[in-house]
Amino acid sequence: xxxxxxxxxxxxxxxxxxxxxxxxxxxxxxxxxxxxxxxxxxxxxxxxxxxxxxxxxxxxxxxxxxxxxxxxxxxxxxxxxxxxxxxxxxxxxxxxxxxxxxxxxxxxxxxxxxxxxxxxxxxxxxxxxxxxxxxxxxxxxxxxxxxxxxxxxxxxxxxxxxxxxxxxxxxxxxxxxxxxxxxxxxxxxxxxxxxxxxxxxxxxxxxxxxxxxxxxxxxxxxxxxxxxxxxxxxxxxxxxx
Ligand code: NAP
Numbered sequence: 001x002x003x004x005x006x007x008x009x010x011x012x013x014x015x016x017x018x019x020x021x022x023x024x025x026x027x028x029x030x031x032x033x034x035x036x037x038x039x040x041x042x043x044x045x046x047x048x049x050x051x052x053x054x055x056x057x058x059x060x061x062x063x064x065x066x067x068x069x070x071x072x073x074x075x076x077x078x079x080x081x082x083x084x085x086x087x088x089x090x091x092x093x094x095x096x097x098x099x100x101x102x103x104x105x106x107x108x109x110x111x112x113x114x115x116x117x118x119x120x121x122x123x124x125x126x127x128x129x130x131x132x133x134x135x136x137x138x139x140x141x142x143x144x145x146x147x148x149x150x151x152x153x154x155x156x157x158x159x160x161x162x163x164x165x166x167x168x169x170x171x172x173x174x175x176x177x178x179x180x181x182x183x184x185x186x187x188x189x190x191x192x193x194x195x196x197x198x199x200x201x202x203x204x205x206x207x208x209x210x211x212x213x214x215x216x217x218x219x220x221x222x223x224x225x226x227x228x229x230x231x232x233x234x235x236x237x238x239x240x241x
Contacts, residue, residue, distance in 0.1 A: 098199065104212065127189070147163075
């Protein structure tokens with residue numbers, strides 16, 4: 001299982017006690033102190049499509065589940081290519097995207113550069129929750145004041161000049177999000193990650209009338225895709241893996 005998400009940990013917990021499966025979770029190794037994993041874990045890139053093919057063959061993998069974050073587009077594309085090349089059955093487990101509801105003021109964009117452009121030319125206080133890997137484009141709009149929240153701090157070389165770093169790992173509560181955002185935040189920039197753990201910021205933005213720049217997912221849903229852990233378990237059981 002390609003992991004790095006809450007869904008991967010949940011599916012891993014279900015597989016851990018099941019004698020029909022011998023499962024391994026793979027992590028990219030981005031986080032210095034990753035959340036505890038319920039299964040044996042390997043860490044680090046495979047070395048592109050070829051490397052993943054080698055791994056699948058060497059470990060005689062019977063089924064591959066891509067339970068990476070919906071924005072881990074490179075890894076998901078590599079999984080598709082390696083599954084085709086090796087014949088290993090592949091399932092994508094990606095939580096559904098968030099959908100705007102009444103009172104939401106979303107501007108949808110496709111990239112981080114478009115998100116920065118959508119902030120405009122007048123100075124704003126911008127709350128940014130996109131992880132630490134993609135913050136460098138913020139440097140193109142140094143006139144804003146940024147509050148940047150991520151699990152671990154970004155590389156200082158990527159940061160705009162006027163920035164406050166908040167390191168925190170979800171889940172986040174509505175009361176805390178309201179307190180943070182009511183304190184002068186003009187606009188929120190986030191990725192359409194989906195799920196419940198980090199949804200409260202959207203409820204807070206709606207309650208406070210704060211507009212949201214929503215970066216939509218980089219790849220279309222794959223053919224063999226499910227959105228819940230129980231559907232992934234059913235897929236595995238059907239395969240008799
Ligand atoms: P990415 O851009 O799609 O992947 C870049 C490279 O990192 C891949 O080609 C692969 O290297 C390696 N990699 C990624 N996920 C891996 C995994 N689970 N196991 C082994 N190698 C992996 O991915 P990313 O955005 O850097 O995300 C890295 C990990 O963090 C993912 O597992 C994802 O679930 C998690 N994550 C990402 C985000 C996000 O917003 N992007 C948020 C939360 C968690 P090789 O080509 O050498 O195999």
